[in-house]
Amino acid sequence: MELLGFQERAASQIADRFATYSSDPLLVSRTTNVPFLQTLVSITGSGKTLMLADAISQIRDGMPIAPIVLWISKGRVVVSQTFENLSSGKYADNLSGFTVMPLL
Known part of the structure; x- marks a missing residue:
């Protein structure tokens, strides 16, 4: 499904935030990162699922291995x-x- 302009911008912004975070993540300890968390608030029918699906695809494209995504x-x-x-x-x-x- 094709994204509208505002959906593309939102998806890219989320993917860019992940890239920025992953280059310098917060640490719980020397070897344990704080997981990246992204929420999306938008009106009903605006395509939140589509925006997040596209953001996840963009994130995966920039990683050496496929990420595990918990969608709640x-x-x-x-x-x-x-x-x-x-x-x-x-x-x-x-x-x-x-x-x-x-998950269950």
């Missing part, structure tokens, strides 16, 4: 809908090469 949401309906859309639905092509699976 507050609502069960949203979790179910997002899982369907990312695993085999309308956004599956935006995450090609990823294995999408439920």
Whole structure:
């Protein structure tokens, strides 16, 4: 699915934030990084799932190995809908090469 201009900008901004963070991460200890956390708040129907899927694809393209991404949401309906859309639905092509699976 194609992104609109504002969606592309948001996805790129998230990917750029990850790149900046990963070049100089916060440390819990000398060998343990604080995980990168990104939230996205946007109005209903704005394409949050699509924006995050694109951001994750951009992040993966800049890494030597595929990342493990934990995708969480507050609502069960949203979790179910997002899982369907990312695993085999309308956004599956935006995450090609990823294995999408439920946590439980």
